[in-house]
Each structure stands twice: as structure tokens, then as C-alpha cells.
Amino acid sequence: MRAPAWLPERVRRPLRVVRRHWRVVASRLERFTSPVRRSWRRSLQVRVVTLTLVASSLLVGTFGWFIADRSAKILLHRAQDEVSASLKRKVVWASQQLTVHPQAYDPQLPSTISETVNELYDGDQADDSGTVVSIRAERYPELAPQTVPAVDTGELITPELIRAVAVDGRVAQQIRTAEVGGRTTKYLVYGSPVPSKFGHVELYYMVPLTTEDRAANQIRNTVLVTGLALVILLGVVAGLVTRLVVTPVRVAARTAQRLSAGLLDQRMRVEGEDDLALLAAAFNQMAANLQRQIVRLEEMSRLQRRFTSDVSHELRTPLTTVRMAADLIFSERDEFDPAVARSAELLQAELDRFEGLLTDLLEISRFDAGFAALDAxxxxxxxxxxxxxxxxxxxxxxxxxxxxxxxxxxxxxxxxxxxxxxxxxxxxxxxxxxxxxxxxxxxxxxxxxxxxxxxxxxxxxxxxxxxxxxxxxxxxxxxxxxxxxxxxxxxxxxxxxxxxxxxxxxxxxxxxxxxxxxxxxxxxxxxxxxxxxxxxxxxxxxxxxxxx
The missing domain is CATH 3.30.565.10 (Histidine kinase-like ATPase, C-terminal domain)
Incomplete structure (x- = not known):
């Protein structure tokens, strides 16, 4: 496609370059895709195997995604249930520890909070060493946050979570991915208010989902490998099954081509008693009937050509005699009565037409017999x-x-x-x-x-x-x-x-x-x-x- 003439030269020059490169790419794509398209058009087996692979890939992929997604959700729900139950116990225990302090300005309160966080953290070491416990008091700025282990939880405890726990006073959760201890880890973060005599503080419980992610990845990998193996197996099975059906069809096609080329004695091999054997037997019966019909028609055609040729030649001799008599009568027609003279003219005309018919029949006979020669x-x-x-x-x-x-x-x-x-x-x-x-x-x-x-x-x-x-x-x-x-x-x-x-x-x-x-x-x-x-x-x- 040429660039419009009204475009300026600085625009038309890049368009020509793009068009030239596009032609090169298109020609290379054509050379690459042409054998593929040819195989797709000519091979029934390729089409069946390809469609089987595509359909099975979609089905297995959809099923595998569903299984992997469902497994990941089940693992996450189980972790949430465990963390929620553990959080409730921790909130009760922390509330018991903090209730002994009547007000937030108690000098012993920071020490109690620190001991409570350490106790809560030590209680989780047998379960998961990656757990993080933090107690904050957003309403009481004089109480510094206590976190064990001492890591930066700024990315785990977001302002939205703090607002839900500190302001709304409800239990909230979220899943966050953050770099803790030099590793990027996904955490399940729970926050809950801890009631006390002077108000409440917030307890944040952060459990890594490393085990759950590892299990989900293993499930996904297993489903992927199993699905891939299943798709390949289905492709192999489809290829073998299609080959069993296509091979007799190809044999029938080759036999039909030989029959159309004139080899009327060609037949298919009949093996077994199944549908393909029935097809081969029916094909052979059809070929035998065709052979008989063709031989009969060829014989009839040969006899017809011979009859036409023989009749044309045999009629030449009496026609010559009749022609001589007719010419004599035609030359003397002026001496006859008008009716007889007209009959002589009709006789001459019909003899001319009859002679032309014989000439054409002889010429057709030469063409049918293959004796016509070109004198160029x-x-x-x-x-x-x-x-x-x-x-x-x-x-x-x-x-x-x-x-x-x-x-x-x-x-x-x-x-x-x-x-x-x-x-x-x-x-x-x-x-x-x-x-x-x-x-x-x-x-x-x-x-x-x-x-x-x-x-x-x-x-x-x-x-x-x-x-x-x-x-x-x-x-x-x-x-x-x-x-x-x-x-x-x-x-x-x-x-x-x-x-x-x-x-x-x-x-x-x-x-x-x-x-x-x-x-x-x-x-x-x-x-x-x-x-x-x-x-x-x-x-x-x-x-x-x-x-x-």
C-alpha cells in the first residue's frame, strides 16, 4: 500500500522504510507458515491431533487452575482459622496481664507490656519461628510500641489496619508482603483490641504464610506436570487412534487414484470384521462393478465406433452408384415435367447432405480410433x-x-x-x-x-x-x-x-x-x-x- 501523495516527504520516507521491512517480515512468515498450512489442509491426522491437544489443554488447564486455586484457598482458610483461634487466646492472656494496671500512666506498664510481648512470642516458637508479635497503644503516645522480634513492621501494620483496630475497636486482618529480616515474606496480619482498666491497647499478630505458599506451589507444580503429561498422553492416544482410521482411508484414496488412472484390477486388503473391513469390502465390490461396467462400455464403444466406420465405408459404394444416376437425372431435369424436375433437385440436395453426413461420420471414426493426424x-x-x-x-x-x-x-x-x-x-x-x-x-x-x-x-x-x-x-x-x-x-x-x-x-x-x-x-x-x-x-x- 503506497503512502498518500499529499503527505510530506519526511512522513512518507519512514512509511516506505516500514513498508519495506514489513514485506521482508511477511515473506519470512509466509515461508514459515506455508508448510504448516499445507499440513493442516492435507492431513486429517494433523487436524484431529491438533484439535485434541487444544481442547484437552483448555480442559486440563481450566481444571488444574480450579484445583490449584481451591487448594490455595483451603490452605489460607486453615491458616486464618488457626491464627484467629491463637489470637483470641493471646488477647485473653494479654488482657489478664494488663488489667493489674489501673491507668496508662503507671510506671510499671511499659515493663508489663514488654514482658507480655515476650511471653506471647515465646509461646509461638514451637509453631513458627517467623511469627511477629506487636503491642501498640495509639491512644497513649507515651507508651512506645513493643515488637518481638525487633523488626520494622511499618509495611505489615498499615494505617488502614491501625484505624480499624484502634479507632473502630474491631478485629481486622489483611495479607501483606514485606521484607522482614532480609527476606521478602508474605504475612497474615491480625489486629485486635486488648481491653484493660485504662482503656485498650492493640495486639498485632503476624504469621508468615511460607508453609502455605510452599504447599500451594507444590500443588500447582504437581497439577501442571500432571496436566502436561495428560495432554501429551491424550495427543499420543489421539494420534494412534486417528492413524488406525486414517490409514485405511489413505489406502482407499491411493487405490481410487490407481483405479482412476486405469488400473482396474486394484483392490483394498480386507482384514477383520469391523467397520473398516466392511468399508474395504464395499470398496472392492464397487471397484469390481465399475470394472465390469467400464469393460462393457468400452466394448460397446468399440463396437459402436466399428459399426459407424463399417457402415460409413459400406455406404460409399451404393452412394457412388446412386450419385452417378442422380447426376444424370439432374443434368436432364429441364426435359422433365416440373414435378419430376423438382424431385430431381430434391434428390440431388439430399444426396449432397447424405454424402456430407458420411464424410463427417468417417472423420469422427478416425478421431475415435486415434488415427487423425495433423499435417501442420x-x-x-x-x-x-x-x-x-x-x-x-x-x-x-x-x-x-x-x-x-x-x-x-x-x-x-x-x-x-x-x-x-x-x-x-x-x-x-x-x-x-x-x-x-x-x-x-x-x-x-x-x-x-x-x-x-x-x-x-x-x-x-x-x-x-x-x-x-x-x-x-x-x-x-x-x-x-x-x-x-x-x-x-x-x-x-x-x-x-x-x-x-x-x-x-x-x-x-x-x-x-x-x-x-x-x-x-x-x-x-x-x-x-x-x-x-x-x-x-x-x-x-x-x-x-x-x-x-
């Missing part, structure tokens, strides 16, 4: 087109059709069989004149370095959708009810298509109801070359202009 030579196609137009001018004038030639001024030389090309053009132009509905017929010739194309365009009844493929079938007519002007045999376009294929070219048709039809003959300039494109479009330019 370097030929100028312009005189051939002119000669075909001149020979059909009389017919065109009788039906009111004008033949319009669009030929280059220079010779168009191609390596073709002139007799076959002239026959193709004669059939195409004859059909266009017959179906032209008294409208002009354009014959266009064009060439390039590799191919030469001739189009014949009429503006008659046209073709319905799908008929552009049927017009080359033998004895097919677009409108059987129409009276024929040319007396064709119904084999002209079939022979023309065979002539085009013999040249290595194309014969194509386009048509639309009420808009006429166009036939395009495309031949390679050099015999044996492969066609890639045609110099002329199949859809007429006037039709393209109307659509656009």
Missing part, C-alpha cells in the same frame, strides 16, 4: 478466413446476413493444418449465418507472440446458461424446432472441437439469450506449444461494455 505447415491465416467468407457469402445473402471481416493488414503466420482450420471456420461461420437472425456476423482475427485467435460473433438467438458446453456434443442443436438453412449434419462443431484439440488449441463458446453468441478458436503459433492465453476475449467487447 506454416500458413497465412488471413487468406483462409477470406476464402471461407467468400464461399459462404451466397448463403449469407440469401438469409440477409452481412459478413464483416476484421483482419490485420499484415500476414498472420502460424504452424497449422490449413485444411482442418478452414473446416473449423466453415462450420463456425455457417452456424453463425444460420442463427444470425438477419443481423451482421463479425469475423475477427488477432495474434500475439504465442497464439492466434479467431472469433465468430453473431447477434441471433444466443445460448442459454450451460449450453456453451453442450454445443460441441454430437448431434446437439440449440433449437430443434428451427428450420435449417445449411442442411448440417449435427457433427460440425464436434469435429471442429476435435480439430482444435489436435492442434493443441481451444474451441470455446459464449452466448446469452437474445444477445447472440461468439465462438473463439485459439491455436498456438508454433505446433506443440502450450497455450496460456488468447489474443481475443471470449466474451465480446460490446457485451463487456454494456455490463460495465
Amino acid at each position: 505447415e506454416h500458413t497465412d491465416l488471413v487468406p483462409i478466413v477470406r476464402r471461407v467468407a467468400e464461399r459462404l457469402t451466397g448463403l449469407a445473402e440469401r438469409v440477409g446476413v452481412e459478413l464483416q471481416l476484421r483482419l490485420p493488414d499484415t500476414p498472420v503466420i502460424a504452424e497449422v493444418d490449413p485444411r482442418r482450420v478452414e473446416r473449423v471456420l466453415r462450420n463456425l461461420v455457417g452456424n453463425a449465418v444460420e442463427h444470425g437472425e438477419a443481423r451482421p456476423v463479425q469475423i475477427t482475427l488477432a495474434t500475439d507472440d504465442a497464439a492466434v485467435a479467431i472469433t465468430v460473433r453473431d447477434h441471433g438467438i444466443g445460448l442459454k446458461a450451460g449450453e456453451e458446453r453442450l454445443v460441441f456434443n454430437r448431434f446437439w442443436r440449440a433449437d430443434p424446432s428451427r428450420a435449417r438453412q445449411t442442411g448440417g449434419t449435427g457433427l460440425g462443431l464436434s469435429i471442429s472441437a476435435e480439430d482444435a484439440r489436435l492442434h493443441g488449441g481451444w474451441l470455446e463458446a459464449w452466448g446469452a439469450p437474445g444477445e447472440g453468441a461468439q465462438f473463439r478458436l485459439t491455436l498456438p503459433v508454433r505446433a506443440g506449444d502450450r497455450l496460456v492465453a488468447a489474443p481475443l476475449p471470449l466474451i465480446p467487447r460490446d457485451r463487456t461494455a454494456e455490463v460495465s
Whole structure:
């Protein structure tokens, strides 16, 4: 995508650099992802295993997360229950110790608080050496906080917790992570007011969650390893199961390919009595039936081609005799009665048509038998087109059709069989004149370095959708009810298509109801070359202009 022209050069230059780098990255990504996409499209086993891995990973991951989260919550709740119960005992014991002092200004109170904190801390040493106990008196600034061990609890005892305990007078808790004793540790911090005769002080009990975190991490690691092993195992199982199903399918595909290549004796191996064995047996039965049908059809086709060829040859001899008699009668028709003279003319016309039919049948027989040969030579196609137009001018004038030639001024030389090309053009132009509905017929010739194309365009009844493929079938007519002007045999376009294929070219048709039809003959300039494109479009330019 180009940068807009209205952008300044200082903006367009970075955009060009980005676009160039993006093309490099995109090309590398394409080289990397192309084999992956190819494997995904072509391998059923890859798709099944991949989908199994994705689905099992989601399920196992969700289940593992739920188990790990639930386990961590259970461990935390158990720690909270234990700490809460221990805190209640400590509050009762601390209250008993502090009740002996009637007022906060008692000189012995700081010593009592210090001893109480030490006693509370020593009582927890058997449980967890990381416990921290602190007593504060926010209402009595003259009483300094007492903390055992002597660590900084500023990050553990937050102002929010102090406000809940000292001001609101309730038990509060929170989980805090702080660096204590040179280590970053997660603590469960509880705070509770301790009643006394002079008011109350706050007791803060901080228990590390190291054991619970370690247990939760072990659970998560165990779930992760187990889930990963389970996903891999599911992938292996899916691959093995899919292989059991895909292998017979691949064998069936290869066997079908061999059958389509003409190796009709290929069969699948039947093993066991399961569904796959049933599939193989059914496939073999189908292949056997197809083989019998194909052999029978080939024999029928061979007999049909032989019958057509034999009949065509056998009819030549009586036709020659009848032709001689008919020519004699036709030459003397002026001496007969008008009715007899008309009969002689009809006889001559029908003999011409019958002779043309035999000629076409013999030509079709040669194509069917594979005996048709191309007599290619370097030929100028312009005189051939002119000669075909001149020979059909009389017919065109009788039906009111004008033949319009669009030929280059220079010779168009191609390596073709002139007799076959002239026959193709004669059939195409004859059909266009017959179906032209008294409208002009354009014959266009064009060439390039590799191919030469001739189009014949009429503006008659046209073709319905799908008929552009049927017009080359033998004895097919677009409108059987129409009276024929040319007396064709119904084999002209079939022979023309065979002539085009013999040249290595194309014969194509386009048509639309009420808009006429166009036939395009495309031949390679050099015999044996492969066609890639045609110099002329199949859809007429006037039709393209109307659509656009």
C-alpha cells in the first residue's frame, strides 16, 4: 500500500522504510507458515491431533487452575482459622496481664507490656519461628510500641489496619508482603483490641504464610506436570487412534487414484470384521462393478465406433452408384415435367447432405480410433478466413446476413493444418449465418507472440446458461424446432472441437439469450506449444461494455 501523495516527504520516507521491512517480515512468515498450512489442509491426522491437544489443554488447564486455586484457598482458610483461634487466646492472656494496671500512666506498664510481648512470642516458637508479635497503644503516645522480634513492621501494620483496630475497636486482618529480616515474606496480619482498666491497647499478630505458599506451589507444580503429561498422553492416544482410521482411508484414496488412472484390477486388503473391513469390502465390490461396467462400455464403444466406420465405408459404394444416376437425372431435369424436375433437385440436395453426413461420420471414426493426424505447415491465416467468407457469402445473402471481416493488414503466420482450420471456420461461420437472425456476423482475427485467435460473433438467438458446453456434443442443436438453412449434419462443431484439440488449441463458446453468441478458436503459433492465453476475449467487447 503506497503512502498518500499529499503527505510530506519526511512522513512518507519512514512509511516506505516500514513498508519495506514489513514485506521482508511477511515473506519470512509466509515461508514459515506455508508448510504448516499445507499440513493442516492435507492431513486429517494433523487436524484431529491438533484439535485434541487444544481442547484437552483448555480442559486440563481450566481444571488444574480450579484445583490449584481451591487448594490455595483451603490452605489460607486453615491458616486464618488457626491464627484467629491463637489470637483470641493471646488477647485473653494479654488482657489478664494488663488489667493489674489501673491507668496508662503507671510506671510499671511499659515493663508489663514488654514482658507480655515476650511471653506471647515465646509461646509461638514451637509453631513458627517467623511469627511477629506487636503491642501498640495509639491512644497513649507515651507508651512506645513493643515488637518481638525487633523488626520494622511499618509495611505489615498499615494505617488502614491501625484505624480499624484502634479507632473502630474491631478485629481486622489483611495479607501483606514485606521484607522482614532480609527476606521478602508474605504475612497474615491480625489486629485486635486488648481491653484493660485504662482503656485498650492493640495486639498485632503476624504469621508468615511460607508453609502455605510452599504447599500451594507444590500443588500447582504437581497439577501442571500432571496436566502436561495428560495432554501429551491424550495427543499420543489421539494420534494412534486417528492413524488406525486414517490409514485405511489413505489406502482407499491411493487405490481410487490407481483405479482412476486405469488400473482396474486394484483392490483394498480386507482384514477383520469391523467397520473398516466392511468399508474395504464395499470398496472392492464397487471397484469390481465399475470394472465390469467400464469393460462393457468400452466394448460397446468399440463396437459402436466399428459399426459407424463399417457402415460409413459400406455406404460409399451404393452412394457412388446412386450419385452417378442422380447426376444424370439432374443434368436432364429441364426435359422433365416440373414435378419430376423438382424431385430431381430434391434428390440431388439430399444426396449432397447424405454424402456430407458420411464424410463427417468417417472423420469422427478416425478421431475415435486415434488415427487423425495433423499435417501442420506454416500458413497465412488471413487468406483462409477470406476464402471461407467468400464461399459462404451466397448463403449469407440469401438469409440477409452481412459478413464483416476484421483482419490485420499484415500476414498472420502460424504452424497449422490449413485444411482442418478452414473446416473449423466453415462450420463456425455457417452456424453463425444460420442463427444470425438477419443481423451482421463479425469475423475477427488477432495474434500475439504465442497464439492466434479467431472469433465468430453473431447477434441471433444466443445460448442459454450451460449450453456453451453442450454445443460441441454430437448431434446437439440449440433449437430443434428451427428450420435449417445449411442442411448440417449435427457433427460440425464436434469435429471442429476435435480439430482444435489436435492442434493443441481451444474451441470455446459464449452466448446469452437474445444477445447472440461468439465462438473463439485459439491455436498456438508454433505446433506443440502450450497455450496460456488468447489474443481475443471470449466474451465480446460490446457485451463487456454494456455490463460495465
